[in-house]
Every structure is written in structure tokens, then in C-alpha cells.
Amino acid sequence: MEKLRESLHEAPIIDKDGYSYLVHPLSNGVPMLEPELLREVVVGVTRAADLDVDKIVAPEAMGIHIATALSLQTDIPLVVIRKRSYGLDDEVPLHKTTGYSESEMFINDIEAGDDLLIVDDLLSTGGTMAAICEALDDIGADISDIVVVFRKQGESALDDTDYDVTSLLDISVDQDGVTIHD
Incomplete structure (x- = not known):
């Protein structure tokens, strides 16, 4: 994870109303995401994850590029949990509350009994992930x-x-930068 560690120390920290906000290629799309960094992350996820699954699931938006690269590497189908409804049959809405917002997301193409790997860029407050897990449990996945x-x-x-x-x-x-906790 050498490139990932380096990228964190190079990433800008901006102040958003007193909140120290990390601006990183994997979680914000800026600065530019170098393929070497994405490759290293996908290799890391491949080594860390249980890949004996039916589907990879990623919430929109910033987990999509990671999950797409992982899907290409593993040949496991990808399902994106979307921020808008498409009105498809069996679409399942979920309500998420994070430390800074509330909104709806929509699940398609997940069925009872599906074995899933959820992949995302960042876990902060856990509000999005908790809502997704609850909705997937309700489906029976x-x-x-x-x-x-x-x-x-x-x-x-x-x-x-x-x-x-x-x-x-x-x-x-914090305002001084990123600390990595090993």
C-alpha cells in the first residue's frame, strides 16, 4: 500500500465550516487518479476480501471506479446502489442518514440468497453503509x-x-494532515 500511503500524505486538506476535509483521488475524483494507485487498491481489496460471492455491490458514487476495476479483475458481476430511482420492477428504496446529510438510495438486481461483497472508498460515519446493510438484509441477501x-x-x-x-x-x-493508524 505504498502508493496509497504516499497519496494520503500528498492529498490536500481543506476547511469546510470548521471540518477538516480530505480531498483525495479515490474519494473525490480530484486530484487526478493515477492508474498505478487504482491498481494497487484493487490488488489490496482482492487480497483482503472474500471473493467467493455472487455479486460486488458499490454505492454511488465514489466506490464505483474501485468496484468496476475489481469486477473486471475477478469476473464477478457489479451492482451499483443508485442515488435515484429508475422505477424498475423489484427496486428497493433505502433511506440513509450520515453525519452531514439525509437522502434516498435505490437497490436493483439483488435477490434473496445472493452472496455479496460490498466495496466502497470511505467509511466515515457509517450511516450510508448501515442503511445499505439493513436494506440488503431485508431483501434476504x-x-x-x-x-x-x-x-x-x-x-x-x-x-x-x-x-x-x-x-x-x-x-x-485534521488541519495538519492525515494520520495513518496501523
Whole structure:
């Protein structure tokens, strides 16, 4: 994870109303995402994840490029949980609450009994991931594994659940930069 670690130390930190916000190619799409970094992350996810699954699931938006590259590498189909409804048969809405917003997302192409790997760029408050896991459980799917690239230190909506999340790196962010917690 050498390139990933380097990228964190090079990433800008901006102030958003008193909140130290990490601007990173994997979680924001800027600065430019170099293929070497994406490749290293996909190799890391491949090594960390249970790949004996039927489908890879990624929430829109910034987990999509990671999950797409993983799908291409593993030949496991990809399902994106979308931020808008398409009105398809069997579409399942979910409500998510994060530390900074509330919104709806929509699940398609997941059926009872599907074994799933959820992949995302960042776990911060855990609100999005908790809502996704609850909705997938309600469908009757089996969540085999959850892997994120970055997990911010601190409380998470997943803390009091049975869901385990594997991260490639645990981090904290403040105005002075990013700290990696090994």
C-alpha cells in the first residue's frame, strides 16, 4: 500500500465550516487518479476480501471506479446502489442518514440468497453503509464481506451491529494532515 500511503500524505486538506476535509483521488475524483494507485487498491481489496460471492455491490458514487476495476479483475458481476430511482420492477428504496446529510438510495438486481461483497472508498460515519446493510438484509441477501479503502477513526453507525468492515487503511484527518493508524 505504498502508493496509497504516499497519496494520503500528498492529498490536500481543506476547511469546510470548521471540518477538516480530505480531498483525495479515490474519494473525490480530484486530484487526478493515477492508474498505478487504482491498481494497487484493487490488488489490496482482492487480497483482503472474500471473493467467493455472487455479486460486488458499490454505492454511488465514489466506490464505483474501485468496484468496476475489481469486477473486471475477478469476473464477478457489479451492482451499483443508485442515488435515484429508475422505477424498475423489484427496486428497493433505502433511506440513509450520515453525519452531514439525509437522502434516498435505490437497490436493483439483488435477490434473496445472493452472496455479496460490498466495496466502497470511505467509511466515515457509517450511516450510508448501515442503511445499505439493513436494506440488503431485508431483501434476504447475504453480506459475505465489506471492504473499504479508508476507514476514518471514530464512532460509526456500524459499531453496534454484526457487520464487520475491513479497511485497507484506518485514518484520521485534521488541519495538519492525515494520520495513518496501523
